[in-house]
Amino acid sequence: xxxxxxxxxxxxxxxxxxxTLGQLEQFAGINDGxxxxxxFVTTSNGEYVLTLFEVLTREELPYFLELMAxxxxxxxxxxxxxxxxxxxxxxxxxxxxAALVKRLKGASVDIPTARQCGEIxxxxxxxxxxxxxxxxxxxxxxxxxxxxxxxxxxMPQLSDQGAELLSKELDYQxxxxxxxxxxxxIHADLFLDNALFVGDELTGIIDFYxxxxxxxxxxxxxxxxxxxxxxxxxxxxxxARVLLSSYQQERKVTVEELDAWPAMLxxxxxxxxxxxxxxxxxxxxxxITHIKDPDEFKLILLNRVENADKVSTMWxxx
Numbered sequence: 001x002x003x004x005x006x007x008x009x010x011x012x013x014x015x016x017x018x019x020t021l022g023q024l025e026q027f028a029g030i031n032d033g034x035x036x037x038x039x040f041v042t043t044s045n046g047e048y049v050l051t052l053f054e055v056l057t058r059e060e061l062p063y064f065l066e067l068m069a070x071x072x073x074x075x076x077x078x079x080x081x082x083x084x085x086x087x088x089x090x091x092x093x094x095x096x097x098a099a100l101v102k103r104l105k106g107a108s109v110d111i112p113t114a115r116q117c118g119e120i121x122x123x124x125x126x127x128x129x130x131x132x133x134x135x136x137x138x139x140x141x142x143x144x145x146x147x148x149x150x151x152x153x154x155m156p157q158l159s160d161q162g163a164e165l166l167s168k169e170l171d172y173q174x175x176x177x178x179x180x181x182x183x184x185x186i187h188a189d190l191f192l193d194n195a196l197f198v199g200d201e202l203t204g205i206i207d208f209y210x211x212x213x214x215x216x217x218x219x220x221x222x223x224x225x226x227x228x229x230x231x232x233x234x235x236x237x238x239x240a241r242v243l244l245s246s247y248q249q250e251r252k253v254t255v256e257e258l259d260a261w262p263a264m265l266x267x268x269x270x271x272x273x274x275x276x277x278x279x280x281x282x283x284x285x286x287x288i289t290h291i292k293d294p295d296e297f298k299l300i301l302l303n304r305v306e307n308a309d310k311v312s313t314m315w316x317x318x
Contacts, residue, residue: 003029004284005037005052005094012041012050015093018084019100021045035209037096040103047103048082052096054284056209061097063138064208065089067185068101074130076123077204079104104204106196112227114242119202120195120223121243124187125250127205128216131185140188140212142271144177154277162298169270169301176263178215181256186219187211191226217257220247221264224314225272225300237314244318262311265304273297 013024022044030038030049037052053061065081069089072080079101081089091098109116151170155163187194189210196204228240247253276294283291304311 003031003037003039004054005096007037007039007050007052007094011094012039015091015098016041016043018086018091019082020085021048021082021100041100048100049079049103050093050098050100052093052098053209054096056097058090058092058097060138061090061099063136064211065099066136067134067211068208070134071127071130071205074126076127076130077104077202078208079204079206104196104206106198106201106203108193108195109197110192111230112192112239113200114239115200116195116197116202117227117239117243118246119197119200120190120205120227121246122250123202123205124190124219124223125247127187128184128219128251134185138212140214142188142210142275143214144174147173147270147274150274150278154274154281157277157281165298165302166273169266169305173263173267173270176260178256178260178263181215181217181260182254183213183215185211186214186216188214188219188222190219190223215257215260215264216251217253217260218264218268220244221261221268222272225265225268225297225304228314229300229303240314241317244314248318258312258315261315262304262308265311266301266308269297269301269304273301 007027009024009027012027016024025042025044027039027041027050030040036054036056039050041048041050056064066089068078069081071078082100082102083089084091089099112120147170151166155166158166187205187208187210189207190205194205194207195202196206224240224243227243228236230236273294276292276297279291280294
């Protein structure tokens with residue numbers, strides 16, 4: 001959530017005239033994340049987050065906005081989009097599609113507690129179950145086809161060791177493509193910075209703009225790779241078991257999903273290593289930008305490759 005498109009006070013004031021939200025009091029750009037331009041907005045009626053979509057098109061956006069509303073209305077903590085005076089979630093600002101959502105209480109955490117991991121596992125399970133009733137569908141845009149295309153663009157920038165790792169992992173993944181696993185709506189980016197807490201209470205899951213219809217077990221792998229890789233092996237294993245146990249209390253995973261777990265952890269690490277490499281070597285300009293270190297996920301991928309025989313222990317007692 002960086003700022004690529006600058007918004008001036010008079011532009012935002014004019015934009016807010018399309019809503020019944022009171023008078024603009026203050027706003028500020030959010031220096032976090034990488035995909036869209038985001039601002040905290042305070043009016044006389046409350047606090048909101050304004051997003052200007054830099055990549056997603058007007059035609060793509062109803063899936064995400066309707067999903068956020070659907071989840072909030074099913075009592076899964078997420079930011080409900082704000083409808084304008086015509087009942088629409090989506091408008092335009094500075095020639096970009098734009099939307100407001102309610103700002104949620106709480107803050108993200110850097111090192112999660114076991115209870116926080118349990119909360120995110122529980123709500124992810126509830127989200128996956130509820131998604132069966134969501135009527136819209138979207139394919140994953142950062143799946144195998146995107147992996148291959150992105151790898152080709154970043155490969156010349158890598159060291160020999162990095163290029164060899166990437167090439168071998170692509171070979172592995174394309175020999176382990178799955179077709180028979182349970183699918184539905186997944187967040188696909190539920191990192192620590194996309195969950196808000198007050199103490200150990202989960203107050204919101206945010207940033208659904210990579211959400212799509214894909215394997216539930218992949219969604220879990222994305223989250224485990226971020227939430228349970230602090231470097232403290234004992235704590236990471238404990239937290240992973242709590243997260244997965246809490247998830248299973250809401251939705252029981254299948255034997256086929258458990259068999260796919262090692263490959264899914266590697267696929268999730270590969271996807272985010274590639275996206276961070278892309279952002280590093282082919283950055284987009286912006287007023288405020290935040291590029292994350294690709295080596296973090298390179299190391300996670302190496303760990304998943306070297307310890308493939310141990311990852312199943314995460315499911316012990318789960």
